[in-house]
Amino acid sequence: MIHLSLTTKFNEQLFDVNFMNFTDTISSIHHHLEVAEDELTGWLKLPMNMTIDDLNAIQFLSEEIKENADVLVVIGIGGSFLGAKAVREALSPNFTKNQNGIEVLFVGHNLSGSYMKHLIESLHHRDFYVNVISKSGATLETSVAFRILRQYSVERYGQNAKQRVIVTTDPENGLLREIAIAQGFRRLDIPSNIGGRYSLLTPVGLLPISVAGINITEILQGACQAAIDLEVDDIEKNEAYRYALLRYKLYSHGYQVELLASFEPRLSYIHEWWKQLFGESEGKDKKGLFPASVNYSTDLHSLGQFIQEGNPLLFETFLHFNNISEDYYIPFNRVDDDDLNYLSHRSLNEINAISKQGTVLAHAQGGVPIIQIELEKLDAFHIGYLIYFFMKACAISAYLIDVNPFNQPGVEAYKSKISDLLNLESIVNLVAE
Numbered sequence: 001m002i003h004l005s006l007t008t009k010f011n012e013q014l015f016d017v018n019f020m021n022f023t024d025t026i027s028s029i030h031h032h033l034e035v036a037e038d039e040l041t042g043w044l045k046l047p048m049n050m051t052i053d054d055l056n057a058i059q060f061l062s063e064e065i066k067e068n069a070d071v072l073v074v075i076g077i078g079g080s081f082l083g084a085k086a087v088r089e090a091l092s093p094n095f096t097k098n099q100n101g102i103e104v105l106f107v108g109h110n111l112s113g114s115y116m117k118h119l120i121e122s123l124h125h126r127d128f129y130v131n132v133i134s135k136s137g138a139t140l141e142t143s144v145a146f147r148i149l150r151q152y153s154v155e156r157y158g159q160n161a162k163q164r165v166i167v168t169t170d171p172e173n174g175l176l177r178e179i180a181i182a183q184g185f186r187r188l189d190i191p192s193n194i195g196g197r198y199s200l201l202t203p204v205g206l207l208p209i210s211v212a213g214i215n216i217t218e219i220l221q222g223a224c225q226a227a228i229d230l231e232v233d234d235i236e237k238n239e240a241y242r243y244a245l246l247r248y249k250l251y252s253h254g255y256q257v258e259l260l261a262s263f264e265p266r267l268s269y270i271h272e273w274w275k276q277l278f279g280e281s282e283g284k285d286k287k288g289l290f291p292a293s294v295n296y297s298t299d300l301h302s303l304g305q306f307i308q309e310g311n312p313l314l315f316e317t318f319l320h321f322n323n324i325s326e327d328y329y330i331p332f333n334r335v336d337d338d339d340l341n342y343l344s345h346r347s348l349n350e351i352n353a354i355s356k357q358g359t360v361l362a363h364a365q366g367g368v369p370i371i372q373i374e375l376e377k378l379d380a381f382h383i384g385y386l387i388y389f390f391m392k393a394c395a396i397s398a399y400l401i402d403v404n405p406f407n408q409p410g411v412e413a414y415k416s417k418i419s420d421l422l423n424l425e426s427i428v429n430l431v432a433e
């Protein structure tokens with residue numbers, strides 16, 4: 001389902017020697033992950049455990065929203081928005097995103113006043129629902145946006161506003177859960193044993209994705225297939241483990257940055273989701289690869305020079321879907337004043353794939369190690385497969401460098417500084433009054 005390969009100057013050394021040396025390590029990590037019930041590993045079996053009733057509940061709600069609204073406003077940040085946005089972008093047409101569903105707008109992932117003003121203005125003449133998503137239930141950006149959208153909903157819909165608010169949060173804890181209970185908002189659960197960045201296949205991702213008109217059953221089928229394929233405790237057969245090991249070997253050789261690269265603009269938010277997944281899972285105890293990304297061929301004309309000849313601190317992971325159903329052909333031009341007739345009648349996807357091959361060759365020649373992840377087709381099934389593949393590979397990668405893949409203690413530092421500053425300012429303002 002996923003094909004993985006590595007091209008580097010010292011290909012043999014990395015590939016052949018080290019895989020088998022890691023059999024025992026991988027096996028013990030594999031078993032740890034399977035039995036680590038105290039940790040946030042609920043996502044591992046989630047695709048298999050999802051019942052028809054769970055799925056129906058999300059789909060019914062999605063139908064209700066599509067019938068009664070022009071827009072779904074999703075409030076959330078980090079793992080509570082990146083996945084839905086990534087899948088929506090990857091599987092929707094570039095310029096008419098709401099072809100089979102309704103428009104989904106994201107807010108609460110920044111504190112920009114102009115972003116909020118423009119968002120509210122864009123809602124003035126349209127009907128909307130709000131889906132606020134937060135695992136902790138107390139994230140500043142999300143809470144601020146929710147307060148604003150709650151008030152605006154009441155201005156627009158009066159007493160009926162609460163019918164239009166869906167709260168997705170932890171089933172047992174958190175301020176948002178308390179608000180939802182007190183106000184009578186409908187709730188969807190993020191299972192307690194699944195952390196934010198591993199929550200894409202829960203209602204966190206599934207409701208907005210379904211409202212956007214994407215088939216969530218196919219996404220889950222793909223994830224289920226991945227869960228089955230990637231359950232084997234055998235490095236030769238488990239592509240997620242092989243990817244984790246390749247990254248680990250490159251990291252051990254001194255590479256510090258992994259650059260996820262695609263030639264399809266619709267994948268740019270998959271990159272963003274992947275960055276949070278790997279960045280927060282691995283980046284602790286002064287360890288971890290820095291996850292960065294490039295969108296080609298656009299970035300060949302900006303970062304390409306550095307990648308080819310600059311500081312050799314990075315390796316590239318190319319993400320490629322072999323079939324993309326939408327395509328366009330280059331027309332024949334009788335005059336040929338642009339000298340492009342040698343390309344006439346060839347498809348852009350075909351030329352794009354060739355430009356990927358050329359880039360791989362050039363960068364490998366420049367000394368950049370290259371991992372390639374190839375999937376058959378850009379569709380809901382394969383996106384579901386890819387999501388699960390990355391989550392599994394990420395957990396294994398973090399354990400390989402001996403860090404906990406499921407916490408993010410460093411994020412608290414900036415949160416408490418912001419909170420200190422905001423509280424200090426409130427006190428100063430109070431005294432000034």
Ligand SMILES: O=P(O)(O)OC[C@H]1O[C@H](O)[C@H](O)[C@@H](O)[C@@H]1O
Pocket residue numbers: 077078079080133134135136137138139142196197280408411
């Ligand atoms: O879902 P929430 O609890 O609001 O959290 C949203 C985000 O907050 C922080 O940035 C965490 O580091 C992320 O892992 C999380 O996804």
